[in-house]
Amino acid sequence: MSSPGVREGDLPREEPAESRAPGAAVRAPGADTAGIIAVAAVASGLIALIVALVAGGAVTVRVIPGLPDAGPLTRWGLPTATAVRDVAAALTVGLLVLGAFLLPLRKGAPGAQALGYVRVAAWPALVWAAAAGAVLVFQLSDVSGLPPGQVVGDQLTSYAVSVAQGIGLLAVILLACGTALLSRTAETAAGTLAPLALAVAGLMPPALTGHSASAGSHELAVTGLALHVLAISLWVGGLAAVTFHGLRAKPAAPAVAAERFSRMALWAYIGVGVGGVASAASRLYAVSDLVTTSYGLLILVKAVLFCALGALGWAHRRRTIPRITEAGGRRLFARLAGVEIAVMSATMGIAAALSRTAPPEQPGTVTEAEAVLGFAVPPPVSVQTLLTLWRPDLFFALVVVVLGGAYAAGVVRLLRRGDSWPWGRTLSWAAGLAVLVAMLLSGVATYSMVTFSMHMVQHMVLSMLVPILLVLGAPVTLALRALHPARIRGDRGPREWLAAFINSGFSTTVTHPAVAAPVFVLSPYVLYFTPLFPALMNDHTGHLLMNVHFLLTGFLYYWIIVGVDPGPRNLPYLLRLVLLLVAMGVHAFFGITIMMQSAPLAMEYYGQFDVPWLDAQGADQYAGGGIAWAVGEVPTGLVMLAMVRQWWVDDERAERRRERHSKRGGSDDADMDAYNAYLAELDRRSKGGA
Template sequence: MASTDNRGTGASRRNGTKTNTDPSTAVVISVAATATGLIALIIALAAGGAVTPQVIPGLPDAGPLTRWGLPVSKNVQDAGAVLTVGLLLLAAFLLPNDKGVPSSQALGYVRAASWTGLAWAAGAGATLVFQLSDTVGQPPFAVIGDQLSSYAGQSTQGIGLTVVILLATAVALFGRTVVTGAGVITLLGIALAGVVPPALTGHSATAGSHELAVTGLALHVLAICLWVGGLAAVTFHALRPGGEHAALAVRRFSRFALWAYIGVAIGGAASAISRLYAVQELYTTPYGRIILVKIVLFGVLGYLGWLHRRSVVPRIGEASGRARFVRVAGGEIVIMAAVVGISVALSRTAPPPPAESEVDPVTAILGFPMPPPIDAQSLLTLWRPDLLFIMLVVCLGGFYAVGVVRLVRRGDRWPWGRSLAWALGLLLLVAAVLSGVGTYAMVLFSTHMLQHMALSMMVPLLLVLGAPATLALRALKPAQRRGDRGPREWLSAFLGSSFSRAVTHPGVAAPLFVLSPYALYFTPLFPALMSDHLGHMLMNVHFLATGFLFYWVIAGVDPGPRKLPYLLRILLLLVTMGMHAFFGIAIMMQTEPLAPEYYAQLEIPWSSSVGEDQYTGGGIAWSIGEIPTLLVTIAMLRQWARDEERTERRRQRHSRRDGSDDADMDAYNAYLQELDRRSRGES
């Protein structure tokens, strides 16, 4: 590591370029960011009233240590998560690699991420203790013991923080031994997964609009970690004497930062909308005023980012441009630290309560009031803004369209049938999740089963026939640096990896597709997932993923690690669909309703019987499987015929080129065809 740094510094001197990278600048930026974050945290806590509550005599009070210790420990937790994600992002994607092998400096950042991951885990552990202390109203040292272990294993917020501690510790441990690019990307995925649980188990899970609150906050914190952490890591690398490929890392992060900025804006707006019930609450409540401060600082950061892209990044290769980048990025980091502190204080500030008329048990369970009796009009008009699937549809449709346009502009052809299948799949996904079908799927078992069948059997099949991986491999540009890996190279490596080979094995893909419904609906897992918006969202994602994997194995045209014979594909399809049809019959034969504790608490006034609705749902599961079976059979027969034609053309070209014995066979076949033609002419 040291020899690399010396070579880089010497190269700069030989080229006559002054890098202006004083290590003390990094210390100044770090101290300024830490101080600014703490000051912003204290001011926001005082403004929101989180540290000056009205203590009622006779009620338990955790004391000032918890009131101040909880936000401070959470700030440490968030800072550790941001730095860990940023360092791993720099090592995985912003610095170049050699055919998937990170450079020595990149591996050094992975080792640094193991230390920040350890600090992240420690901050999460302290947050767990202070959070329990705040919940039960006892001092922190009084809750350590059996009470803490019970809270960590039974409460949703306790379980979320426990998961964070485990994932952060995993990053800290495995970060010491990872040496491959795939390993670094895996660590980055683990770190991003560790950021999400607090957002899914906090106040967002009880907000009025579950679809906006949960997904919006999760997107918000993920984008912030990538944006803030990435900028901090890139700035440190630019300040580091002998930092290799600093200009390249800055250019790559500049393109990435725009998407992160958009993600922060969308997630923050969705989260705010789900908690504020009127526009005036932005300036009449402490919660709204803190949000206004975040909006102003966010606008300032957007201006600095625009300044980066316009005047700093184009001249980043010059010494003056690199020095200006450090100055602007340092200011950004300080403001970002203040925003992180304000966000922690916002999580400790009570949002404005809803009106009394909006509080009812059904709304608390579903996130929306009881819909009217189901009919064609309500299915077409009762749309729900599920942010996760809105983003999924927009991203999948937008990237696919960009890929097709890129191929057409350079003169390549893309089959219109594949584009049509992709568009129909996305439209069906919108109808199944965002329309009235998605609304009534939370209320009626029959509509839920209709949604399940669409998400697991129809939407994945249409998306698979769109050949997205083939389009991406043709549309994405190769990496500019020889030996480096860009999006195209990483996608190609993933398609041929051992992981892809394992999950695309028929013994894995088919059981996941056909056996998971049995494990879901005939166990207590179904009512547990239905009772929580996050659980229902995970069910829908699972349906999509397992269906896509199954159809990609038997009907996909994308390149993959294995290619099954067509007879085996047809046999696998028939066996799987037969078991799926039996699943519908098994539901129809049930004498007791599934998830009675969930549907009983809804008390649907216009539904006659839960049992009859369940019987209808079983009939839908039994009958709807014929449609994808027919479509897959037709698609496989066409693929089989085209594959035989291509094989025959290759054989003929090989015969003509090599002069092998196949040429005699071709001549003999031509002779037989001529005899047949003559005999037909005589008759």
């Protein structure tokens, strides 16, 4: 089965029959079965889309005479283009994942078949870009109430570069085209990651700029929808790609890809469920909305189909994957996968219709502060409110769960095989995650959106305390020790990919002191003394990225100062001490600079809502500057202690090496030994006439 416009030479070829092992001459189900699955998927998706659009009322709205109306073409075209965009994006991601990760490498490089799938991904990527362009036109038509033909031109250009949703769709078009370009030029294992990274990035703009960004609970809506879209793209696209691969490859070939996809699909299924629940919870205001509104009923239908897909996936894992290399195993796999793909297609059709269905109205009156913050202005700060006013930030909750669970699993694996792991590192990692929870999920996170002083507390702790604790936990060392090597020789598993990333040119660059230190100490000046700060605070995604930036820049900086993990370079301790003192001095001056400001910062953001218990914005900002100036003392002391201990341990190790060398007949000074060996080599060469 080939997509329109796909040349036969682009498809990864099946290996010749002569190369098959004896007894493996089982005829593949072939292109006929693939065509039947494709037709069934398209039919189920279209039927589900049409039924959901009619049931949800998206295409049966009553047109009021005298009011602008985009017309039936837009009412039907927008959800249809959205469905095509989502399916094409999923197919693109699935083919790229198949070529990059699901097929084994050969001597560290992707085989011809894997590269073939990566290159074929260019075609659905182009369909993805075209469908996103159609969504852009229909979306502007829907917003303006004009037929699609009347919005093409300057009006469309203005919408694409000035409105958030238009900018998001324009980004999708550019990222999809970039994915198509890079997928055609990929040659190496690392090269296959570039188009995959662009494709994953292309999934995000609609979730970050759509209606979820304006939902009441920003922390649930935006992250929930983004997680839902990413997980379902990996799941649906991966299954379609693996099924296509299984129908045309030789009998033993699909086993590895199917087994690897089965493990990935389990996590994708969990991600779809978590993201879907979070997204629905942010749009529904009562349990009764599930049965009293069209929006809630469509969510219930999606939930039923989701459970059915879970049952089909379990059947795959228990019945078809263990038998995929048997005589009838692939036919059984193809039949079950065909049903699963058809159900997935119907689910995506309902999802496209759901995006055009009006959600329940929020009860009560939404204040200006609630529209900006996503919640009401909290009461005055107290110990009780800091401990009780928690924010349901799904992104950082998932970060904490994943990092904590992965670290605990690594420690348990080491202990089960009889290896030891320092308890101090585990305690440091746990403390870092606990402080992260306190800063981003408790009342501190709530008040950081309201007052500058509490925001500065959050900033300083995220960039200067949490990274130190996480770095001292040595997560990279634990991962390299706990992860198993790849089972297939010449292939790359998680351990090999991690090692390759650590030794990559990117890691070498970002961990260089000339890069990591300036980014750490200068980024606060760029952030707070430019319009960037109010712009990021006004947008949930921007605020989330700002906190991620604090964590990553702090982690990189302290990784080169007190890190115990293996890295591209090992800095002398004297240089580390100099970098630490310079950074702390610049940070202290940053706090003083804020305290000396004559006018409050970021009034474009803070001026949008009133905090009745806050005396003056200027006084609160002065307190925030004082916090930035004084809070650096604790992290500096902690780093000093860690550095002194590491320095002392390193000297002890060097002394033991010198003693062992001395006992073997060498001197106590390794440098002198090297110099004497150099002189001896020169003498030998001169006597030999060299």
